Amino acid sequence: MIETRKSTNFFRLGLRRLLFLVCLGLGGVLASATLVRFAPGYGAEERELDPRWRADSVEALRQKQGLHRGLPSFYFHYLSALAHGDLGESDSLKRPVGELLRRRLPVTGNSVIRGLGVAWLAAAGLASLGLVTRGWWFEASTTAFNSLLLSLPSAVVAMLAVHLRTPVFCAIAVVVFPRLYGYIRNLLVRSYHQPHVLAARARGLGSSAILLRHVLPLAAPPLLALFGVSFAISFGAAIPIEALCDSPGLGQLAWQAALSRDLPLIVNVTLVVSLVMLAANSLADLAGRAFAGSTQ
């Protein structure tokens, strides 16, 4: 009976999260559409300065740009088209937005997942090593290295990646790693000082066994939540990194869309990015709760 109630509650929570996610995504779309629409230079294009265009062609061009002028009407048409799976056409690239996103999302997804993998591997490995060795020199050097990486803006990391010819996922890993390392390290240290862990140590259990049998299970729920956050961080970092490295992912697309005030493209990129980030956070949260529940 209690199990059934628990699963029903869990289902309701999932449903609430999904509803929240959709509302927030659409809210983000509205906010980005408003910002783009009222940005200076909206609807003005460089080609208007091309003297080869005749007056009637310039007028036709402006009328086409004028289609998105009324924000409520744009939003209404956008939502009704979205309901039919139509994301519209990019004003600047003259291609269907759906096709652009389909081609770019896997590139960013690939970089983000690889970058996350490297960052998690390095951060978890280094934090575990610190816990096992517990030497002051190791602590000091990793803290200094971590602080150095934390102080590097994503743009600098991206430029370094260009100069060193490293792929985008390495730059993402460098941005995400210091944010993960500090948190994972603190989490493991806190778990390591729990009474039952101290008791295990007193009984002479080896460091690796303590880490794997007692510390990690205790730290797992917050680590899962951290995974969601790290996904959001890496996705956020991918945008400027891809734009600077000219990697054909969502970041480059978002940058192009912003520069050319491409309303249909920018609202859809915003929708996709916000949905992916919110979904990752929600899934990690739900997984953490489920894990905590099962442990109890």
Added chain:
Amino acid sequence: MIRRVWFVLALNLAFCWPALVSAQAPGQSGGELHFCLRAEPKTFNPLLVEEDASETIRYLTGGVLIRLNRQTQALEPGLAVSWKVSEEGRKISFRLRSGLHFSDGTPFTSEDVAYTMKALMDPQLHSPTGDSFRSGDGQVVVQTPSSDSVVVTFPAPVAGLERLFDQVAVLSAHSPKKETAVLGPFYVADYSPGSYILLRRNANYWKKDKEGKSLPYLDSVRLDFQRNRDIELLRFRRGEIHLINTLDADYFDRLQKETPAAVHDAGPGLDSEFLWFNQVSSAPLPENKKTWFRTTEFRKAISMAINRADLSRIVFGGHAHPAFGPVSPANHFWFNSSLPIPQYDSAGALRLLAQAGFRLQGGTLRDSSGNRVEFTVITNSGNKSREQMVAMIQQDLSQIGIKANLVTLDFPSLIERITRTYDYEACLLGLVNTDLDPNSQMNVWLSSAENHQWNPKQSKPATAWEAELDRLMQAQSSATTEKKRKSDFDKVQQIVADQQPFIYLVNKDAMSAISPVIRGSSPSVLDPHAFWNADVLRLGPDPALGAQK
């Protein structure tokens, strides 16, 4: 449990390893020319081309009836063996090469030319290429008396008619591949959005070299999309790309120090940098400023007070030349060599200003009502040379007591101000000129035109000299002889020099970087500077760059 953790760690490592390994430097294969486009092409339809990237694709893939030789500036036969313009520029007859095929094997006939011209002249198409041919209302008639002859008749005379065909890539009327079936040296083989375009050699290309060998020599051309010019330069230095079509002066100097053989300065190009004052009557500016900007003496004084030689020397490192008027000396036929060379003369500028009622008081210039002469120049952000030019102009103008301020705006904001709100005082911009013929500048000089930037869309000419500009531009457009056209356009250039609606500052040199591995290059002042003869380019041995097959 320990095993499981190690398994997860090993899995993670295995997952990331291929990507780590793939982070090596990309290799190069021979026979493939490699360079960057600074934006992604918006279209592969040659009739709809309106920006540089699509223009490059059209140039490399499109077959045209008549080709403008970028070196000699003369017209040469392309798909047409010969042509004849008649009826005062209303009619053009072509005799076509026979036995040619599109890249997909579809035969080329006069029907394809007729199909292309009809599609191009469709009023709903709205393309700059089509607009260049529109000289009057009415239908364009295309006749195909035989499979190798075409006659195109326009409703009104078109000035410089045959030259316009350099921009018209012929489409196939019958190919199922539509616009991807081409007659140029290369065809689009692969396109990765956001990343690159791969062009492969068109085996059906009609042109042969002197030995009778089929052109082009290159197997393929890979065009990467690269917006960042610093990265483009970095890649050139690493040997990852073979050429940079347009090089800025500071990049030119940096590269010259390292590899002098790789950089080429072809001399003054067609592009010009200029400044103008807002003379729009409805502009939201104080009346006294509007009065200054409409005063010819004021504009001429500003022009005299700017040291163009210093701009060329300091901002462009000597890779620019003082500009006299709307036509660069690089445009051999249309340049008016009798125009007065503007001399830097701040004392003369003050004398002119005094004639117009301005006076210098304690180092500050004031108008007849006592208002301090101060204005703001807008230009596009991110363009270092323009920002430096404004900084130098500020210094020059401070010598005659004028305070000039600089505001940089991103391009859309700047365009909004100069075309819609007119909320600006002065603007410094550059004109990228691709066409030699003055007819392409009709929308700049006609007072009713959109691009008559200092005072666009006038219902009737605001000044007598603008009325004269209108008359002369219309006259040159309908003149039947080149001599008459030249004479009319020379007068246009003289009026512009006298009235200074645009204060021309410099003509930038056409600079490019070409790797020593490329054989047969011959940079020109006309665009595309570095690869205008792409069909005869080939990659030679250069162990340093490793670009040999």
